[in-house]
Each structure stands twice: as structure tokens, then as C-alpha cells.
Amino acid sequence: MATTKKRQWYAEADLSEVEQELATSATGLTQKVAEERLQRDGDNTINRAQGQSQLKVFLMNFVSLMAILLWVSGLIAILSGTLELGIAIWLVNVINGCFSFWQQHQAQKATDSLMAMLPTYTQVYRDGKVQKLDAKDLVVGDVFQLQAGDAVPVDARLMTATSMQVDQSALTGEPVPESKRADYRQGDGEFAESNLIYAGTTVGAGTGTAVAIATGMHTEFGQIAALTQQQGKQNSPLQLELNRLTKQISVIAIGIGLAFFVAAIWFVHYPVAKSFIFALGMIVAFIPEGLLPTVTLSLAHGVQRMAKRHALVKELSSVETLGETTVICSDKTGTLTQNQMTVNHVWLPHQTYTVSGQGYVNNGEIQLNGAPVAYQDDADLARLLRVSTLNNDTRVQLDPKTQQPKLLGTPTEAALMILAEKAGFDVDAETAKTPRLKELPFDSDRKRMTTIHQHDARTLSICVKGSLSDLLPLCPTIQIAGQARPMTDKDRQAINDANQHYAAQGLRSLAVAYRAVPAEADQQAQLDGLTIETAEQQLTFLGLTVMADPPRPEVIEAVQKCHDASIRIIMVTGDSSLTAKSIAVKIGLNTDKVRVVTGTELAxxxxxxxxxxLKGEILFARVAPEQKYRIVSTLQSLGEIVASTGDGVNDAPALKKADIGVAMGVTGTDVAKDAADMILTDDNFASIVAAIEEGRTVYSNLQKFLLYIFNSNVPEAIPSVLFLFSRGLVPLPLTVMQILTVDLGTDMLPALGLGAERAEPGIMQQPPRAKTAHLLNKHLVWKAFAWYGLLASAVSTGAYFFTNWQAGWPRQALAGSGIGYARATTMTLAAIVFCQIAAAINCRTTVTSLFKFGLFSNKRVWAGIGFEIVLLAVLVYVPVLQPIFNTAPLMLNDWLFLCAIPIPIFLIEEARKWLVRRKTITS
Known part of the structure; x- marks a missing residue:
């Protein structure tokens, strides 16, 4: 469908003109013509965006800035004469890239499993006969049949329609089904033409035939999909931050390497070649080789935890972006609410009942002052329930596999059926006992539906439900206590007051009325004479059924968590202003002072x-697809990190534009899922909040990793500083191979364990991190270098001189070779490792005491610590490795000294955390 103007022509033109334009007829196309058009226009499918080849996706995992830095550092290690080290660094890169690709592939497989494009089969007229054809073979001009439950396969003009209602929420976001008819009515809002139906929507009730006017990518569904696919996806904030961090680390490492190169020549008078190799070793030592695998593992753990909490993330980097989210643009229906219309009040002229239980499962009851009420207890209630169930085309069934309610019809009528069941009303028995003879279907003009039933041999029942404003004028009588009497002005005022009272709460009222007429001998003639004008008059008003789509029970807590975390939530819905505001206030999303902006006002x-x-308290109602996109774009221009939810085709551009697009996995369309970064498998807003918590945890864990890694750089560098500035009088306390042993051996597994740490208490009481905040900040550098680093330097350097003192220093000069020197460097290495054991434990929390957090709760960290000790023992006691790493066996006293190192470091850090917590409380 090329333009809105063309669409309008198809709606307004006579059916004969449409048939002439499409070269078709009421009996459809011939097979020959259909094949020619299929060849010309292509399949009736929505083309998915052409993704990158699997080879390219695989290779992209090896060319990030950090990956390139590791390739270069591996090459440097090889050039410095340590082939094994260079290969080890490259293997880290290879393993990390393969792991990252595997995670992305698994996420994509899970996403693909959720996709179910268009309906598989459609009843189509070909060669004058109805045939069951694959929907992808439909062409412009095809005439096809529709009935309740069918998905609409193309954009089409209705030729016939009986009681047809179509759920267009995939296009409009409006949960209330649209009434459709063969003749033209403009309707209110986008896609509201009464005689046009659209691909991707669903027939909720009724039957009809239609002629296809657009297929595949030419449908409204397809055009929005194409718009979405044209948008490029920028690097996530985490990717940008890692690139920045890589540049910072590169500058630091190269700067330190250059400084050591000059110092080696100037102070120690090393030859240039030897100084260069020495400097290269320091550069490699200051590059955190474990950063990339730790980032990947942290994100992967986040993905796994989020999957358990019903959030499927398609790209690993999206996990951390969630943690930065400052604004969530959320749909209402199905996300904040249950998407299950529920009757919560029954208003009768003499009594008002409350109804417990929510959703489409019969898990509640009708109550009066908290006590259960059966329909037999009140004749007026019984008649209202009887009329509501007879005047009804919907059924709710339990899916035998999932045990979840399955709706066959419209949400409003389903709510009435559940209401009757809650009162103990036998719907099937009543419908069998009172068969339907005729129906006057609902339409948007008169806003009511009428059915005529055989009450008994002598009486017909006329059952009516609809809008109060349109139904009340047709009711000269009112039923009270089982008796009908004339309606007074006071009665009308009471009814209208009740309706306004419920409307102010964002509730929908549906009026119910009936009329009994004597059955005539010629029943067919009588039924033919019961038209809208003759049947819908002299009605007796019964009461109001008051309903709403209830909020999800867990959403109130989720909204409060967002408020505590300084995350704004802006409702963007296709529903009415009154309903949107009512739900927003009810769940604590907004206050009564919230500004409600409609789509018309926004335009x-x-x-x-x-x-x-957008800087104030606001929500949006009755918005069009392009308007949601505009809201997200404007928020981003204000510097916000925006997460946007959606399920329909109309939501796809906004999902793609948002920093995090969140699609609904249960009700979401394929285009929405394709455009999104994350898919909710339970369509629940609370799952978004859980995902944000995981995202914040990932970022916090990355900072813990950096703190842990960088604090070992100071004790690694200090020995070289002593060597250089003593002009070689102090033999190098730590060799380059021992430095690299710490970086690539003992440090790696505890660091990976920190990447899997659970959320620290209070993480959702903090505001989102500012865009100007960075992983490597001044506080982290100070803590790593000036606190942990200097503490570890003092301990490890002290261990070096202590070992030399045991061998006779300072009476004897410090040995630069031999078993004594090897034992001294071994003690330096071991002291750094045991300082790192304390650091790994301390880095698990920022301010929370580990005694409260759980000292042994992270098994991965403790497994890494065990590996550190075992690896150190292997390097110390395996003879073949001793000359490579310049190690020597340690004595029992040495091990006792080493084992004592972590205890004071841990306790000192616990004291610091206690002071920080106390300062926070007092301030």
C-alpha cells in the first residue's frame, strides 16, 4: 500500500471500482493470473533485514580495540623472546572470541524460535472455488475468507462482514478490537477505516470475505518493517567505554614502557636492545589480558541470569546498557497490565457487587461486603448474567499443554463469561437451553450488540449490551428486585452518576438490557421483522458491568524499584487518556498531577x-507509531539512555531507535522482535526491572575486576623501579616472566570469578551512572594504586628483603643469581599472589561487609584462589619450571608467613568499608 491517499481510495471507492482496479471479482482470480502476479510481486512475506554473514560475525569478535591490543601484546611477547607467553596471550583472544560468538549464536537461535511470521494457510477463491493455500502465495486481487481466530495475511478491502471485530493492537497499540463492516466508515484514529483490514492483525469475532489490495513488503506491516530495517544500530555504551578504556590502557602501558626503556639505558646502562626487551615486558605486564574474557564472561553470566528472569538478550553488550538506563518508555497493555480484561464491579439499581480475582481464570467470586454471592441469591444479578452470556460470541478455554487461558473471541466478552463462572452460572447449560435465533451485530455507530433467543415455546428473549449513552435512551423501564417498572429521572441520574464514578477511575462500563416478546406462530416472519429499529426498543435496563485490564500484581514493586533507582518511566500507550492515567496512578507510576498528552496534542x-x-511528569495516550519514535528520539537528544518496550509493528521503529529495545515474546510481532535488543518471554514489566538490575551488576563487576587487576600492577612495577633507581645494586626482585605469571596465570581465574559476582545490596537504590562516568575513574585508580597497590608493594618488597636478610644481607651484598636470589624472587612473587588473594576477597563488595554478604558465597572466586595456590606450588616445586620462572623451593616458615598475609589486609579493608558505611549513614 503505497500511500495513505491510495489507502483512502480503497476504503471510499465502491466495491465494483475496487474490483475493476484490481482486475478481480467476487469469485477471485484464476490460477494463471495469480501465478503471473506472484511472479511479478513476489511472495507475501515480510523480508527480514539482511544480517551479516556468519563468517563476518565470527571475525568481528577478534577485531575490537581490546582484541587488537592483545594481538599486539602477544606479538611483543614473542619478539621479547617469550614465545610461550605470546601464544598464551593469543589463545586468550581466540578462546574469548569463540565464546562471545557462541553466546551471540545461542541468543539468535532463541530469538529465531520465537518468530512465526504470517499465518500458514488461508481459504482463498481460485478458479471460482475455495482452496486452502499457503499465505505466502496470496497476491493482489485474491479473494479470501476469514473467521474468528484467523490472522489477517494481507492488507485487504472487506467485501462481506458479519459481526466482525479485529484486534489491530499490533499496528495501533489500542487493545480494544475494532468493529469492521463491508461499508465505509472513517472511524477514529489511524487504521480505523471500517472496511479495511491489515496484515498482522487478528480476527477476534465474526466472519467475512475480503479482497487483497497489498501483499508482503507493500502492506502497512511491511512498510513499517522496511523503515525499521533501514535504521543502523550504533555501538552500545559499553562498547564505546571499552574502546575508551583500551586507549587509556594503551597510553598508560606504552608510557610506562617508554619510561622504563629510558631508565634502563640511563640508570643501569643497559644496551638499547636489552632495554627495549625489558620495556616490552613491562608494556605486556601493564595490559590486562584478562579484561576481554572477563567482560565476555560477566555479560554471559548476566545473560544467563536474565534468561532465568524471563528476559532474552540478543547481544551481550546490551546487558550493560540496561544498567545505564535512565528512562523506560513503556506500553501499558500486557506490560504494565495483564492484558486480560476483568470485571471488578457489577452495578445494579438496588445493589453494587464487587468481583474478586483477576484475569481469564475462574479464580474469584462475586461478593457483597466481602461475603460470596451466588447468582441464585439475586434475581436481578441472575438475569444480568444470563443476558451477558447469551449475548456473547466468546469462549475462554484452558490450553491442555500450558494450562494457561486461551481466548477465543474478544477480551470484553471473555470478561463477562468469567464473571458468570465466578457466580456459579452454568454457561454451557444456559446457552443450550436458550438457543440463539438471530443476531444484530455490534457496529461502531450504534455501539451495541443484540441477540434474539428462544426462551421457551411462548417467549423470545431480546438480549442487548453496549455503550450506556447509546443504550439508556432505549430503556423506558428498569428492573429492581425481579420486577420491571417505569424508569424515573432519578433512576437515570443514579445510573449516569455511577457510570461517571467508574469512568473517573479509568474503568469501562458496559450496559446490559433485555426485552421479552411473545413468540408468534410464524417464527421466521417474526424474526425477519425484528430489525435494529424494532428489536432495540422498549428495553428494560438491568445494570452495568464495570471492567478494566488489571495491573500485574508485581508491577507496583517494580515501579517503586525504578523510582528508588532514579529511573523515570513514561507510559506511551494507544489506550485512552482516562484509562492510561488511572493505571499510572494506581501502580504508583505517576501522581494525579501527571500531564497527559494525546497523540493529537503531540502532533x-x-x-x-x-x-x-519530557522533563516533567508526563504520559502519552492515543499515540501513532511515528510519534513513539519521536518521543524516544527527543529523550535521547536530552542525553537520556532510553529503554523502549513494544509488541506491535508500530513499535518497531522506536524499538530500533532506543538504546535498548524490549519486545514482548508472547504477544509481540516478528518485526518487533527483530528490531529489539531484548525479548521478554513473559511480557512483564517487572522482568525489565530485573534485567536493569543485572545490567548494573555487570558494570559493577567490571569495575571490581579492574580494581583487582590494576592493584597488582604497582607491586609488579616497584621491584623494577628499585632495580633501575639503584642502578642495578638491588637485583631485580621480580623477573618479567614472574610478572607475566601473575597477569596471565594466578590473576585470571579469581578475576573471572569477580565477573560472576551477584548484585551488591543497594544497587537499585543508586541513580544510573552518568554518561561522563567511566570504568576507569579517579576513585578506582587511587584505590587500586594508592591503597591496594601500595599495601601489596610494601608486603611483597618486604618479603624480598626479608628473604635476603635471612641469607645474610646487608652484611653480604644482594645476590643477583643462584639459589638465594631465586628464593628471594620466589618470595616476592608468592607475596604478590597472597596479596592478590586478599584483594580478590576484598574486591567482591564496594562497601558491604563480606561477613554480611557471604564470605564463601562466590565459589568461583574461591576456586580461583585455590588455583592460584596450586599454580604457585607447581612453579616453585617442579624442577623443569624453576629455571624458566626463576623460582626455588620455599620452606615451611615461608608458607606460614605467606598464609598470614591476607588476614590483616582483609581486616584493614573491612575496617575501611565500615568507616565508609558509617560516614554514609551520618551524612
Whole structure:
């Protein structure tokens, strides 16, 4: 469908003109013509965006800035004469890249399993006969049949329609089904033409035939999909931050290497070649080889934890972006609410009942003052339930596999059926006892539906439900206590007051009325005479059924968590202003002072005014697809990190534009899932909040990793500083191979364990990190170098001189070779390792005491610590490795000294954390 103008022509033109334009007829196309058009226009499918080849996706995992830095550092290690080390660094890169690709592949497989493009089969007229054809073979001009439950396969003009209602929420976001008819009515809002239906929507009730006017990518569904696919996806904030961090580390490492190169020549008078190799070793030592695998593992753990909490992440980097989210643009229906219309009040002229239980499962009851009520207890209630169930085309069934309610019809009528079941009303028995003879279907003009039933041999029942404003004028009588009497002005005022009372709460009221007429001998003639004008008059008003789509029970807590975390939530819905505001206030999303902006108001609002409005308390109702995109774009221009939810085709551009697009896995369309970064398998807003918590945890864990890694750089560098500035009088306390042993051997597994740490208490009471905040910040550098680093330097350097003192220093000069020197460097290495054991434990929390957090709760960290000790013992006691790593066997006293190192370091850090917590409380 090329333009709105063309669409309007198809709606307004006579059916004969449409048939002439499409070269078709009521009996459809011939097979020959259909094949020609299929060849010309292509399959009726929505083309998915052409993704990158699997080879390219695989290779992209090896060319990030950090990956390139590791390739270079591996090459440097090889050039410095340590072939094994260079190969080890490259293997880290290879393993990390393969792991990252595998995670992405698994996420994509899970996403693909959720995709179910268009309906598989459609009843189509070909060569004058109805045939069951694959929907992808439909062409423009095909005439096809539709019935309740069918998905609409193409954009089409209705030729016939009986009681047809179509769920267009995939396009409009509006949960209330649209009434469709063969003749033209404009309707209110986008895609509201009464005689046009659209691909990707679903027939909720009724039957009809239609002629296809657009297929595949030419449908409204397809055009929005194409718009979405044209948008490029930028690097995530985490990817940008890692690139920045890599540049920082490169500058630091190269700067330190250059400084050591000059110092080696100037102070120690090393030859240039030897100084260069020495400097290269220091450069490699200051590059955190474990950063990339730790980032990947942290993200992968986040993905796994989020999957358990019903959030499927398609790209690893999206996990951390969630942690930065400052604004969530959320749908209402199905996300904040249950998407299950529920009757919560029954208003009768003499009594008001409350109804417990929510959703489409019969798990509640009708109550009066908290006590259960059966329909037999009140004749007026019984008649209202009887009329509501007879005047009803919907059924709710339990899926035998999932045991979840399955709706066959419209949400409003389903709510009435559940209401009857809660009162103990036998719906099947009543419908069998009172068969339907005729139906006057609902339409958007008169806003009511009427059915005529055989009550008994002598009486017909006319059952009516619909809008109060349209139904009440047709009711001259009212039923109270089982008796009908004339309706007074006081009665009308009471009814209208009740309706306004419920409307103010964002609830929908549906009026119910009936009329009994004597059965005539010629029943067919009588039924033919019961038209809208003759049947829908002299009705007796019964009461109001008051309903709403209830909020999800867990959403109130989730909203409060967002408020505590300084995350704004902006409702963007296709529903009415009154309903949207009512739900927003009820769940604590907004206050009564919230500004409600409709789609019409938004269309007339300049960008500057919208920016100002978005800084305050606001929600949007009755918005069009392009308007949601505009809201997200404007928020981003204000510096916000935006997560946007959606399930329909109309949501796809906004999902793609948002920093994090969140699609609904249960009700979401394929285009929405394709555009999104994350898919909720339970369509629940609370799952988004859980995912944000995981995202924040990932970022916190990355900082813990950096703190742990960088604090070992100081004790690694200090021995070289002593060597250089003593002009070689102090033999090198730590060799380059021992430095690299710490970086690539003993440090790696505890660091990976920190990447899997669970969320620290209070993480959702902090505001989102600012865009100007970085992984490597001043506080982290100070803590790593000036606190942990200097503490570890003092201990490890002290261990070196202590070992030399045991061998006779300072009476004897410090040995630069032999078993004594090897034992001294071994003690330096071991002291750094045991300082790192304390650091690994201390880095698990920022301010929380580990005694409260769980000292042994992270088994991965403790497994890494065990590996450190075993690896150190292997290097110390395996003869073949001793000359390579310049190690020597340690004595029992040495091990006792080493084992004592972590205890004071741990306790000192616990004291520091206690002081920080106390300062926070007092401030």
C-alpha cells in the first residue's frame, strides 16, 4: 500500500471500482493470473533485514580495540623472546572470541524460535472455488475468507462482514478490537477505516470475505518493517567505554614502557636492545589480558541470569546498557497490565457487587461486603448474567499443554463469561437451553450488540449490551428486585452518576438490557421483522458491568524499584487518556498531577515544547507509531539512555531507535522482535526491572575486576623501579616472566570469578551512572594504586628483603643469581599472589561487609584462589619450571608467613568499608 491517499481510495471507492482496479471479482482470480502476479510481486512475506554473514560475525569478535591490543601484546611477547607467553596471550583472544560468538549464536537461535511470521494457510477463491493455500502465495486481487481466530495475511478491502471485530493492537497499540463492516466508515484514529483490514492483525469475532489490495513488503506491516530495517544500530555504551578504556590502557602501558626503556639505558646502562626487551615486558605486564574474557564472561553470566528472569538478550553488550538506563518508555497493555480484561464491579439499581480475582481464570467470586454471592441469591444479578452470556460470541478455554487461558473471541466478552463462572452460572447449560435465533451485530455507530433467543415455546428473549449513552435512551423501564417498572429521572441520574464514578477511575462500563416478546406462530416472519429499529426498543435496563485490564500484581514493586533507582518511566500507550492515567496512578507510576498528552496534542507540539514537557511528569495516550519514535528520539537528544518496550509493528521503529529495545515474546510481532535488543518471554514489566538490575551488576563487576587487576600492577612495577633507581645494586626482585605469571596465570581465574559476582545490596537504590562516568575513574585508580597497590608493594618488597636478610644481607651484598636470589624472587612473587588473594576477597563488595554478604558465597572466586595456590606450588616445586620462572623451593616458615598475609589486609579493608558505611549513614 503505497500511500495513505491510495489507502483512502480503497476504503471510499465502491466495491465494483475496487474490483475493476484490481482486475478481480467476487469469485477471485484464476490460477494463471495469480501465478503471473506472484511472479511479478513476489511472495507475501515480510523480508527480514539482511544480517551479516556468519563468517563476518565470527571475525568481528577478534577485531575490537581490546582484541587488537592483545594481538599486539602477544606479538611483543614473542619478539621479547617469550614465545610461550605470546601464544598464551593469543589463545586468550581466540578462546574469548569463540565464546562471545557462541553466546551471540545461542541468543539468535532463541530469538529465531520465537518468530512465526504470517499465518500458514488461508481459504482463498481460485478458479471460482475455495482452496486452502499457503499465505505466502496470496497476491493482489485474491479473494479470501476469514473467521474468528484467523490472522489477517494481507492488507485487504472487506467485501462481506458479519459481526466482525479485529484486534489491530499490533499496528495501533489500542487493545480494544475494532468493529469492521463491508461499508465505509472513517472511524477514529489511524487504521480505523471500517472496511479495511491489515496484515498482522487478528480476527477476534465474526466472519467475512475480503479482497487483497497489498501483499508482503507493500502492506502497512511491511512498510513499517522496511523503515525499521533501514535504521543502523550504533555501538552500545559499553562498547564505546571499552574502546575508551583500551586507549587509556594503551597510553598508560606504552608510557610506562617508554619510561622504563629510558631508565634502563640511563640508570643501569643497559644496551638499547636489552632495554627495549625489558620495556616490552613491562608494556605486556601493564595490559590486562584478562579484561576481554572477563567482560565476555560477566555479560554471559548476566545473560544467563536474565534468561532465568524471563528476559532474552540478543547481544551481550546490551546487558550493560540496561544498567545505564535512565528512562523506560513503556506500553501499558500486557506490560504494565495483564492484558486480560476483568470485571471488578457489577452495578445494579438496588445493589453494587464487587468481583474478586483477576484475569481469564475462574479464580474469584462475586461478593457483597466481602461475603460470596451466588447468582441464585439475586434475581436481578441472575438475569444480568444470563443476558451477558447469551449475548456473547466468546469462549475462554484452558490450553491442555500450558494450562494457561486461551481466548477465543474478544477480551470484553471473555470478561463477562468469567464473571458468570465466578457466580456459579452454568454457561454451557444456559446457552443450550436458550438457543440463539438471530443476531444484530455490534457496529461502531450504534455501539451495541443484540441477540434474539428462544426462551421457551411462548417467549423470545431480546438480549442487548453496549455503550450506556447509546443504550439508556432505549430503556423506558428498569428492573429492581425481579420486577420491571417505569424508569424515573432519578433512576437515570443514579445510573449516569455511577457510570461517571467508574469512568473517573479509568474503568469501562458496559450496559446490559433485555426485552421479552411473545413468540408468534410464524417464527421466521417474526424474526425477519425484528430489525435494529424494532428489536432495540422498549428495553428494560438491568445494570452495568464495570471492567478494566488489571495491573500485574508485581508491577507496583517494580515501579517503586525504578523510582528508588532514579529511573523515570513514561507510559506511551494507544489506550485512552482516562484509562492510561488511572493505571499510572494506581501502580504508583505517576501522581494525579501527571500531564497527559494525546497523540493529537503531540502532533501539534513543537520540538522545544516537547523537550520541556519530557522533563516533567508526563504520559502519552492515543499515540501513532511515528510519534513513539519521536518521543524516544527527543529523550535521547536530552542525553537520556532510553529503554523502549513494544509488541506491535508500530513499535518497531522506536524499538530500533532506543538504546535498548524490549519486545514482548508472547504477544509481540516478528518485526518487533527483530528490531529489539531484548525479548521478554513473559511480557512483564517487572522482568525489565530485573534485567536493569543485572545490567548494573555487570558494570559493577567490571569495575571490581579492574580494581583487582590494576592493584597488582604497582607491586609488579616497584621491584623494577628499585632495580633501575639503584642502578642495578638491588637485583631485580621480580623477573618479567614472574610478572607475566601473575597477569596471565594466578590473576585470571579469581578475576573471572569477580565477573560472576551477584548484585551488591543497594544497587537499585543508586541513580544510573552518568554518561561522563567511566570504568576507569579517579576513585578506582587511587584505590587500586594508592591503597591496594601500595599495601601489596610494601608486603611483597618486604618479603624480598626479608628473604635476603635471612641469607645474610646487608652484611653480604644482594645476590643477583643462584639459589638465594631465586628464593628471594620466589618470595616476592608468592607475596604478590597472597596479596592478590586478599584483594580478590576484598574486591567482591564496594562497601558491604563480606561477613554480611557471604564470605564463601562466590565459589568461583574461591576456586580461583585455590588455583592460584596450586599454580604457585607447581612453579616453585617442579624442577623443569624453576629455571624458566626463576623460582626455588620455599620452606615451611615461608608458607606460614605467606598464609598470614591476607588476614590483616582483609581486616584493614573491612575496617575501611565500615568507616565508609558509617560516614554514609551520618551524612
Amino acid at each position: 501539534a507540539m513543537p520540538d522545544d515544547e516537547l523537550k520541556t514537557a
